[in-house]
């Protein structure tokens with residue numbers, strides 16, 4: 001089968017469908033095979049020379065991993081992409097790829113809890129100093145740079161609080177000193193925010209969430225700018241990271257429909273946020289796409305859409321026992337961690353006490369919802385059950 005050359009300029013939804021696919025390499029089949037492998041054979045010793053053959057050992061990649069990496073390169077506008085065993089593994093590998101002993105590392109106070117744990121426990125053992133900064137600093141982060149500041153970690157919107165960060169301003173400040181900028185972009189996905197185009201060097205995805213989209217795999221992805229790629233390839237190869245081909249295949253399958261899923265997640269989430277905001281027991285919606293969110297202006301400026309994860313704070317008079325009763329009364333929303341799948345989820349959240357850089361946070365009870373692909377009316381009815389359990 002001969003190769004059809006795709007047109008160069010493609011819109012994001014078209015990239016999702018076509019990128020990383022080479023039917024001509026696989027007898028015309030639409031999808032690549034799931035390559036289960038360790039050994040790759042060489043026809044003769046000459047082919048064992050470095051670079052003489054495309055593949056030489058499965059840990060270093062195979063046609064299944066290549067397909068996902070190539071698709072993500074196109075979507076992220078990256079110089080290269082490497083896969084990780086989980087989102088957290090993508091975070092740790094990205095950090096290690098650009099940090100060394102003696103470095104200072106600025107980390108947003110709003111980062112995902114396990115990212116913080118990695119920064120607090122592993123990095124100090126290698127002589128790396130971690131400093132948390134207020135996520136709303138923007139370009140004022142400049143004042144925190146030291147001569148040995150090697151990298152800045154960002155996440156927007158941040159985990160649990162959903163605070164937005166001014167990524168272009170932070171990237172511009174980092175550029176003045178040459179520090180690398182890392183971003184956990186799991187919430188928006190590279191469909192709704194393009195980290196590399198906004199100055200980020202290492203764009204991280206917990207592919208577990210929207211790329212996979214079906215709550216059946218954990219996987220991570222790291223997309224690199226040209227200057228960050230050599231360090232990433234070196235570290236990734238040295239650490240021996242390899243992802244099972246069935247999991248890579250499921251991520252690739254999920255990616256093909258991510259656009260329409262996100263559209264629906266966003267639409268339903270906005271409807272539910274509108275409904276919740278009217279309720280007298282709700283003090284605040286935490287969702288940058290929501291018109292009254294403090295991060296709304298930055299979100300509207302830099303992002304082209306919103307996903308289905310958001311939070312809300314109960315009014316201070318709602319007790320912990322009532323917040324639990326609310327959650328226990330839900331029948332469609334499952335109680336569980338992770339998110340980005342087709343099914344709605346809820347978790348209780350206590351915001352106070354999780355930060356150290358002076359970010360003001362309420363003392364009361366909060367909830368994080370993952371809005372799935374169910375009918376919005378059914379989800380609203382379910383949330384009404386929650387309110388009924390605490391006296392409406």
Ligand SMILES: *Cc1c(COP(=O)(O)O)cnc(C)c1O
Nearest residue numbers: 086087088112186206208218219
């Ligand atoms: C879930 C999550 C991760 C980690 O992903 P895993 O695949 O569960 O390790 C990283 N960052 C954010 C923002 C997440 O929500």
